[in-house]
Amino acid sequence: xIPARVIERKRSGGTLGxxxxxxxxxxxxxxxxxxxxxxxxxxxxxxxxxxAGELDALVDVMLRSGDVLDLASLPGARxxxxxxGGVGDKVSLPLAPLAAELGxxxxxxSGRGLGHTGGTLDKLEAIPGFRxxxxxxxxxxxxxxxxxxxxxxxxEIAPLDRRLYALRDxxxxxxxxxxxxxxxxxxxxxxxxxxxxxxVKVGEGAFIPDESGALDLARTMVGIGARRGVTTRxxxxxxxxxxxxxIGNALEVAESIECLKGGGPADLRALVLExxxxxxxxxxxxxxxxxxxxxxxSTLDSGRPLERFARLIEAQGGDPSITExxxxxxxxxxxxxxxxxxxxxxxxxxxxVLGYGLIELGGGRKRLGERIxxxxxxxxxxxxxxxxxxxxxxxxVYAANPEQAESxxxxxxxxxxxxxxxxxxxxxRPLISHRILETGxxxxxxxxx
Amino acid sequence: xIPARVIERKRSGGTLGxxxxxxxxxxxxxxxxxxxxxxxxxxxxxxxxxxAGELDALVDVMLRSGDVLDLASLPGARxxxxxxGGVGDKVSLPLAPLAAELGxxxxxxSGRGLGHTGGTLDKLEAIPGFRxxxxxxxxxxxxxxxxxxxxxxxxEIAPLDRRLYALRDxxxxxxxxxxxxxxxxxxxxxxxxxxxxxxVKVGEGAFIPDESGALDLARTMVGIGARRGVTTRxxxxxxxxxxxxxIGNALEVAESIECLKGGGPADLRALVLExxxxxxxxxxxxxxxxxxxxxxxSTLDSGRPLERFARLIEAQGGDPSITExxxxxxxxxxxxxxxxxxxxxxxxxxxxVLGYGLIELGGGRKRLGERIxxxxxxxxxxxxxxxxxxxxxxxxVYAANPEQAESxxxxxxxxxxxxxxxxxxxxxRPLISHRILETGxxxxxxxxx
Numbered sequence: 001x002i003p004a005r006v007i008e009r010k011r012s013g014g015t016l017g018x019x020x021x022x023x024x025x026x027x028x029x030x031x032x033x034x035x036x037x038x039x040x041x042x043x044x045x046x047x048x049x050x051x052a053g054e055l056d057a058l059v060d061v062m063l064r065s066g067d068v069l070d071l072a073s074l075p076g077a078r079x080x081x082x083x084x085g086g087v088g089d090k091v092s093l094p095l096a097p098l099a100a101e102l103g104x105x106x107x108x109x110s111g112r113g114l115g116h117t118g119g120t121l122d123k124l125e126a127i128p129g130f131r132x133x134x135x136x137x138x139x140x141x142x143x144x145x146x147x148x149x150x151x152x153x154x155x156e157i158a159p160l161d162r163r164l165y166a167l168r169d170x171x172x173x174x175x176x177x178x179x180x181x182x183x184x185x186x187x188x189x190x191x192x193x194x195x196x197x198x199x200v201k202v203g204e205g206a207f208i209p210d211e212s213g214a215l216d217l218a219r220t221m222v223g224i225g226a227r228r229g230v231t232t233r234x235x236x237x238x239x240x241x242x243x244x245x246x247i248g249n250a251l252e253v254a255e256s257i258e259c260l261k262g263g264g265p266a267d268l269r270a271l272v273l274e275x276x277x278x279x280x281x282x283x284x285x286x287x288x289x290x291x292x293x294x295x296x297x298s299t300l301d302s303g304r305p306l307e308r309f310a311r312l313i314e315a316q317g318g319d320p321s322i323t324e325x326x327x328x329x330x331x332x333x334x335x336x337x338x339x340x341x342x343x344x345x346x347x348x349x350x351x352x353v354l355g356y357g358l359i360e361l362g363g364g365r366k367r368l369g370e371r372i373x374x375x376x377x378x379x380x381x382x383x384x385x386x387x388x389x390x391x392x393x394x395x396x397v398y399a400a401n402p403e404q405a406e407s408x409x410x411x412x413x414x415x416x417x418x419x420x421x422x423x424x425x426x427x428x429r430p431l432i433s434h435r436i437l438e439t440g441x442x443x444x445x446x447x448x449x
Numbered sequence: 450x451i452p453a454r455v456i457e458r459k460r461s462g463g464t465l466g467x468x469x470x471x472x473x474x475x476x477x478x479x480x481x482x483x484x485x486x487x488x489x490x491x492x493x494x495x496x497x498x499x500x501a502g503e504l505d506a507l508v509d510v511m512l513r514s515g516d517v518l519d520l521a522s523l524p525g526a527r528x529x530x531x532x533x534g535g536v537g538d539k540v541s542l543p544l545a546p547l548a549a550e551l552g553x554x555x556x557x558x559s560g561r562g563l564g565h566t567g568g569t570l571d572k573l574e575a576i577p578g579f580r581x582x583x584x585x586x587x588x589x590x591x592x593x594x595x596x597x598x599x600x601x602x603x604x605e606i607a608p609l610d611r612r613l614y615a616l617r618d619x620x621x622x623x624x625x626x627x628x629x630x631x632x633x634x635x636x637x638x639x640x641x642x643x644x645x646x647x648x649v650k651v652g653e654g655a656f657i658p659d660e661s662g663a664l665d666l667a668r669t670m671v672g673i674g675a676r677r678g679v680t681t682r683x684x685x686x687x688x689x690x691x692x693x694x695x696i697g698n699a700l701e702v703a704e705s706i707e708c709l710k711g712g713g714p715a716d717l718r719a720l721v722l723e724x725x726x727x728x729x730x731x732x733x734x735x736x737x738x739x740x741x742x743x744x745x746x747s748t749l750d751s752g753r754p755l756e757r758f759a760r761l762i763e764a765q766g767g768d769p770s771i772t773e774x775x776x777x778x779x780x781x782x783x784x785x786x787x788x789x790x791x792x793x794x795x796x797x798x799x800x801x802v803l804g805y806g807l808i809e810l811g812g813g814r815k816r817l818g819e820r821i822x823x824x825x826x827x828x829x830x831x832x833x834x835x836x837x838x839x840x841x842x843x844x845x846v847y848a849a850n851p852e853q854a855e856s857x858x859x860x861x862x863x864x865x866x867x868x869x870x871x872x873x874x875x876x877x878r879p880l881i882s883h884r885i886l887e888t889g890x891x892x893x894x895x896x897x898x
Binding site: 003004005007008011034035036037038039040042043044046047167169170171172173 | 452453454456457460483484485486487488489491492493495496616618619620621622
């Protein structure tokens with residue numbers, strides 16, 4: 001393999017054969033293709049894309065670069081959910097125990113916050129004692145015992161993806177649909193799943209904000225999964241505003257517990273139920289998403305998923321009593337509340353501003369490996385479309401000290417757009433707009449399931 | 450400067466400010482922008498281009514990365530000619546002494562063969578004793594004394610260009626019009642010129658084969674020169690067949706001597722005269738290219754440029770007697786001749802095949818720094834459009850041994866396309882098709898000058 005020829009072919013819009021692409025990446029793993037050659041290749045892919053054959057070859061190479069779980073001995077379907085990332089997206093915390101309660105095994109390898117978005121690992125680690133660094137054998141034990149387990153991507157899973165991601169991060173080649181798809185799917189397929197549900201975010205706070213790009217991403221990932229025999233379903237869901245009301249690690253754990261108690265914000269509850277239904281269908285235990293959703297709803301309202309969440313926490317070394325006493329979660333010493341300066345309609349709550357605002361508060365990372373403060377964050381009291389009176393609270397910031405509270409208020413002030421009284425509610429995206437299956441894309445009709 | 454942000458801006462089609470671009474390259478020279486980041490940037494430039502302001506900033510950074518000549522003390526215009534490279538292009542050898550005889554100083558920094566094309570340095574070094582590695586002060590001495598001097602690009606001239614070129618070579622980012630333009634112009638502008646003439650090749654054997662691309666390259670380079678106050682003119686000239694009849698270093702020196710004696714192939718003579726005329730106009734001593742061409746023709750036919758070539762050779766350590774006795778040039782021990790297998794019309798002589806064929810013979814390099822055999826090469830006896838009889842010689846290969854002669858015959862056989870008798874002569878490009886000035890492009894009309 002002559003690296004420059006491979007780069008040139010891709011640069012010129014050509015299609016690489018499986019052997020050629022595998023040889024190119026194998027040479028990279030042996031350090032015979034250099035970092036600068038891979039960087040040029042990735043930029044060429046950014047512009048020219050990868051077709052299905054190239055994508056499958058890349059996913060294969062990534063998978064084979066590391067370990068792959070073997071979960072065949074589990075007595076049931078293995079189904080995971082993956083979100084492309086957003087602000088306030090704590091869905092995995094209530095969803096995993098709910099799905100486990102519904103009979104599917106959920107072997108979840110999660111990530112940390114990235115850019116302006118939060119990460120499931122950081123949220124879990126807000127629970128005192130919770131360990132996300134289980135060994136693979138501990139992970140398998142929890143999974144078999146509790147039905148779900150949640151850890152970070154280990155160094156053994158798809159190390160090539162880890163290396164490529166680090167390179168993409170510094171060479172401005174992250175937002176490429178085929179590269180994002182291959183990265184996500186190589187990690188998920190290493191979980192030895194029978195089914196996979198993708199929550200593809202769309203809107204200002206998503207990594208791919210536009211709908212056509214998000215649909216393309218969803219279709220690309222569903223295709224990769226399907227061609228490997230994993231039933232893969234995706235929902236396109238709104239990230240033009242935060243999900244739920246809590247943004248910040250401990251605050252989101254508390255909101256997840258509310259959800260598991262049958263309460264919490266309506267959008268969070270709705271999305272958890274729909275994703276649980278998709279997981280049941282992907283796992284093969286239901287065929288009709290509407291029926292599956294009804295089952296998920298009654299199971300959620302039974303309270304058993306909350307008990308299972310407590311078992312999960314205990315199995316991973318955490319303090320399960322927080323499910324009954326959320327006040328035992330880390331709490332911020334200072335709070336401050338943003339109030340409406342005038343009467344009017346909330347016309348926007350910008351998720352990216354709040355995501356970066358959380359980082360400013362110390363609740364997210366500016367640099368890899370930085371410690372974060374789990375207690376800080378925001379809780380929204382008003383949301384888009386709400387008509388508010390002068391002085392009505394819009395949101396509260398939870399901060400480590402008064403200076404940070406000021407910074408948090410500034411972020412809230414920038415994120416909230418308050419229109420004149422009587423101003424029309426702006427067009428917001430529906431919570432779920434499309435379902436993407438291997439057979440095609442269908443628009444989501446309200447109440448269809 | 451945050452490297453990934455700069456790459457991202459260019460990748461997304463944005464325009465970089467002068468400060469930003471200068472800071473990015475300055476950081477690269479300090480190794481704070483890494484090779485893989487520069488590779489990604491160059492690939493982004495391949496797809497998104499550079500506008501005039503970005504180009505000028507890049508050329509400035511390249512120039513300032515090294516030394517720039519100071520030729521202000523020379524009593525006359527300093528004008529160079531640069532060719533974008535072709536097969537059989539020995540124009541610089543007769544042109545430099547002709548232009549010097551016409552009163553312009555020609556400070557020529559030349560290159561070696563690149564890809565399938567030959568390089569002036571390699572041709573000069575076919576002359577016994579000729580040194581292309583003069584120090585800058587020796588170079589200036591020859592230039593002041595003879596009126597022209599010809600050496601290689603030194604390590605002191607535009608080292609950033611050298612580093613970027615090496616990176617582009619292994620990352621498939623060579624064929625980018627702005628990057629090619631900046632690379633050529635940074636080296637030429639380091640020569641402290643008052644005028645510059647560009648011979649931009651077009652056709653199968655050129656690096657940018659298509660006419661619109663070649664025109665774009667010419668316009669881009671003319672713009673860079675003009676904005677720096679250097680009168681820059683370009684001709685678009687044919688490289689859909691070799692230039693002249695000789696291909697190979699010593700053979701091309703011999704053909705150049707023929708040209709300086711008033712003979713040699715008609716296309717070589719015509720191009721030398723037109724480029725000399727452009728140099729006179731670029732240098733300001735003539736305004737009408739037709740008048741300039743007539744002056745160039747009578748000067749060439751006076752024999753004085755040949756004497757000046759002999760002085761140049763002697764000044765640079767070579768044996769000037771080869772101008773009178775070309776047999777003293779290195780000669781290949783074995784020759785073999787390709788003959789027409791049937792009567793017919795020559796419909797193509799493919800320059801790229803012959804360029805790579807010369808490398809196979811040992812007359813060009815497969816790897817940087819390789820020694821080459823100056824004696825080997827090809828001499829064409831028939832050219833495109835010629836009607837030949839069965840057995841008529843088409844071309845002769847000059848080789849080091851019988852095996853190489855066989856390889857050379859195979860190259861010739863692949864390069865010559867012989868049509869049926871009476872087959873129409875295919876459409877060939879005119880030798881010169883366009884003149885490109887800062888004021889615009891004009892089509893070349895036969896006999897216009």
